Amino acid sequence: MPYPEGHKLKVRGKIIESAAQAFRTNGIRDISVPFIMKGAGLTHGGFYAHFDNKEQLVAEACRYAINDTISFLQEVAxxxxxxxxxxxxxxxxxxxxxxxKTEMGCILPALSSEIARSSDEVRQVFTHELERMIDFISKVAKVDTAIGSALLSTMVGTLVLARSVNDSKLSDSFLAAGKQHAKELIKT
Known part of the structure; x- marks a missing residue:
């Protein structure tokens, strides 16, 4: 019996969603295709019916995660x-x-350092998605993209440092300082 129309697209979406969640939490290098497929409720044998390789999945997961983040932040705004x-x-x-909540957070602080060492295909997609995020931040802040870039850089860098330390007071102080500085950036 054949699968219903749209089944393959739905399965592909589940794989991308599982990958985005896994990459947000653990990065790219430490996540295997079988782990992603298990997270999607599938066996790893079906992976290549949807993607040519892991790099293609990384690119799609970046698109998905940035869309997800922009949609959520638009709701917040x-x-x-x-x-x-x-x-x-x-x-x-x-x-x-x-x-x-790294598993559902912005993918930029989670993957930026690994993306720098990824394929041109992945870096091209990541660059495009980063530009979309800058445009979104600039639009919501009602600033030009130069200030929007500085604002997003401040936010991403702050989150990276806040997640990196094992001292909760220091982490909280990074968040507080980052908020203050980010808000000062848009006052200029």
Whole structure:
């Protein structure tokens, strides 16, 4: 009996979602195809029916994760009644909740260092998605992309450092300082 129409696309989506979650939490190098497929509720033998290789999956997972992050941050901004709406985005992005929920957080702080050593295909997709994120931040902040780039860099760098230390007070101080500096960037 044949699969229903759209089945292959649905399965591919489950694999990409599983990969994005795994990469957000553990990076690229330490995650195997069988681990991703198990997370999608599938056997690893079916992987190559959907992707040519792991690099292609990494690229698709980056697209998915950035779309997910932009959609979520847009909801955060839309729920903010006071101006500027970017403050709500900054407060969420640099929150202890976002710091601690790596599996559903922004993929930029999770993968940037590994992407620098990835294939040109992955780096091209990552670059495009990073530009989309900068455009989104710039639009919500109502600033040009130069300031938007600085703002996003501040937010991502702050989150990387906050996640890197094992001292909760130091981590919280990074988040607080990052929020303050990010908000000062948009006042100029």
């Amino acid at each position: 839309d729920q903010e009644n006071a101006a500027p709406k970017i403050n709500a985005v900054i407060d969420y992005y640099l929150s202890s909740y976002h710091r601690d």
